Structure formats: C-alpha cells, structure tokens
Amino acid sequence: MRDFDYIRPATIPDAIAAAAEPGSAYLAGGTNLLDLMKGGITSPERIVDISRLPELSRIERLDDGGLRIGALVRNADLAYDPAFAKSYPAVAEALLSGASAQLRNAATVGGNLLQRTRCSYFYDTASACNRREPGAGCDALGGENRLHAVLGWSDACIATHPSDFCVPLVALDAVVEIEGKKGRRHVTLEEFHRLPGETPQRENALEPGDLIVAVRLPAEAASFSANARYLKVRERTSYAFAIVSAAAALVVDGGKIRAARLALGGVAAKPWRARTAEAVLLGADASEATFASAADAALADASPSGDNAFKIELARRIVVRALMSALSGTPERLPALPASPFSNIPGARHDA
C-alpha cells in the first residue's frame, strides 16, 4: 500500500477543506477503500478519516414524517433498528442480504452508496478499464462478462453497481444530503449515481470535497411497509453480490394497486428505478398477469453486454416474484435467509 497522510478532522468543514485537495479520499468504515488500496486500484495521498465526526451517526424522525439516516450509521445498526425495520422492511432485508455480519458492523450508509463496482477487470490493474483509467479501454467487453450490465451500459463500460441497500432506497425516493464547499444540497438517489456514457470514471454527483452527510426517506416511503420485499439471486446462498435483485413495494386496496415501487439491482451501473413498470402497475389488478406485464416493461430496453442475455429473462422472473412476495405481505420477521429465493415465501413460485 502506498504511503499516505492521515488526517482526522474534528468538524465537517475541516473534513471538506482537507478532502477538496487533489489525491484525497474519505475513510469511514474502510471495508471497500482498504480493499481497493491493498490492490493498488486506488492510491490516495491523503486519507481524511471521518469516522468520528459528530452528528453523522444518528437516525432521526423528521417533523414531516420522513426519516434522516446519518451517513456514518453502520449497516447492521440500521437493519436491526426495530422502528426502521418495521417502517422500511425492504431496506432492512436488502441490508441484511449484503456482505457478511463483520462487514455490516463496519460499513456505513454513505460508504454503501459510494462503493465501487466489483467488475473483475476494474479490480485487476493489469486489465484495461475506463472506469479506473479513463481512455484505457474496457477488457470486460468481450471478456468474462456474464455478470455484467444489461441496462444503461455503454461501449466504454459495462460494469454494475453492487449495492443491495441502494435498490429499495431508490425505489422509495431516497434523497442524498451532501455538504460541500458551497454549502448543503439535496440530490435524489436516482440522480446521484451516473450511467457510464463516455465518462465511466464519473460515477456520481459528488464534486471534490463533497461529503455525504445523510440519506433521507420521504414520509411516503413508510406507506409501503405492509407490502415491501427485496429479492436477490446470487451464485451462493449467502455473502455474495447480486446477479439480479429487485425491490418491490405495493399499496393494494380492493385487489387494485394504488401505489407501486420497483427497482432492480445488479443490472446497471446504478440502482435501476423501473418507472415504466410502475406505470403499468398503478391502478391495475394485483395479479401475476399484471406483474408479468410490468416485468416486460422494466426490461424493455435491456440488451446483453456480452454473455449475459440470461440476466434479462432472470430479471423479468425476479421482478414477478418480488412483486408476488410483496403482494403476499411483509413477513412479521425477516426470513432466516434475507432476500433469498430459497426462503419459503407464501404464494410465490419457486421456479423463477
């Protein structure tokens, strides 16, 4: 690991000033950053340790019924917060389906949003990667790419965003609260992550020095609590990134869908909000036929970026099954295997 200066600022303004200098990186839980530094994928000259900044570790109910989650809240603390899990069960389920217990104890809310792709060519410094080294090319194109993107990819980059947490968050209209040199601003999570286009190195809306201080959920996000699930298919039962995942949330009244949210994970360089599918769901009968139409709408623009055409059909099936699971109701307690297709979900088919 390359040598670096270590700074532990006492205030948010001090942190922003230090991190605005070129070559700086924020350190919070460190679970992704240290891994990247050990592999030489990133080599910051200055580490700005924000892990002790005051005020960023709180979960606060807002007067307007929303929720504000401090950027330094640990994944495990959020998922196991009883009031949080009751109001936003799909978010808790997504958190607990990600990583391992040890990593969830260290990893933070802000860090989860900022984690880098797990594309193996991004991680292999001997491979060409436009995201790691702009203009170098993309060895994933034409390489081992069965797990790569099927939506929103470009010839410059076909990597996916690996987060589980962000998938239900984007479905529930989460907003990222950012503090920078020019003050504080709010960016929707949907707009926060960028698609690769010609500049895959520009992964999100942050400018140099910008610090995520919180993630907000609007009041309406809690209205889905009775019918919200996260479903994640991976190559082993636990402790693996999603091949495809889906967060589904419904409000159903008299058999009709009164409100619907749907987002996909593992399919694009950002958590993928499926708005055209939501439009299909809204006002329709809450039935498997409706869900299949919504799945078709969600994947209408999908195309394989390599040996991954199977992910498109897999995603359709996962969407249908996630919606069926949401319709059958949020379980009283999360299953032993959160988000797993091997959990027994009443009313859901098991052959997705």
Added chain:
Amino acid sequence: MTSLPITLTINGHRHELEVDPRVTLLDLLRERLDLTGTKKGCDRGQCGACTVLVDGKRINSCLALAVSHDGANVLTIEGVAHGEELHPVQAAFIAHDGFQCGFCTPGQIMSTLGLIAEGQAGDDPERIREGLSGNICRCAAYGGIVEAVLEAQQQLAKADRRTAA
C-alpha cells in the same frame, strides 16, 4: 509518513503505540504485539479468519486501519479463555469437532461471540449459518460449528440464569 501515537486496550491491557498509518489492526496484533491467534487468511475481508471484537462488535481486522481505531477496546482469541479454563464457545467447538485444521477457528470463535451478543440468530440453525457466512472453513467443518454454537448458547444462557438467581 511519520508514525502516529495511538492507544488501544487489547484483551484488557492498555497499549500505547506508535503506528504507521498504513498498518491494519490485524498486522498490528500479529506483527507488533505477537498476538498471532488472529489469523491472516485472504487479507481482503472475504474469509473471516481475522475476526476480532472491537468495542464488542465483530469486524474484519484486515480491513481496519489501526490509527482509525485509536482508543478502541479490542478482544482477540487470546483474551477469550479465563486462564486455563476455556470459554464455553471454545469448549463447545472441541466437543462438537467444530474444526479440522484449525486455521479458521479463532475467527469462527470470535465471530460466534459476536453472533451470540447480537442476539439475532436464536437456536435456528439456518440463522446461525447465515450469521456466520462471513467465516469460511475450507475443511468444511460447518456441521460441527453449528452444533457448537447451539450448545455454547445453551451453556451461556444457563450460566446467565445462575448469575441472575
């Protein structure tokens, strides 16, 4: 980069140290303090062999910079037994053959201590397996590990009841 002063309480002993900021908690334990019970497996957070408790919570010490944990209270496998008397989790791993080669065992035991403290798994083997999925055992002693966790939990609950009575 010059070394930075930090203080750590490790297994109840206070250490005042000067560390290079690049040094992980894992390397500090093993290379500086000769606490080699904590193992370096993958060194990338994937295997769990380096699991320790920091302020009561299990983490991968390979992905923790020592300087960032200045002031922390660390428990490693060396601090688990009471003198010659094994901790109930250690005794249960032996009784149930919860290991074969033993390399992952310190991490498995520290992770089990964290799992029990979290109180989320109860006596459901599936929840225990899921809760320990961050600890790989290449000998695949998983069956014995789950049995050991179940028995250790029972022993600890009994001990709690005795203390409470």
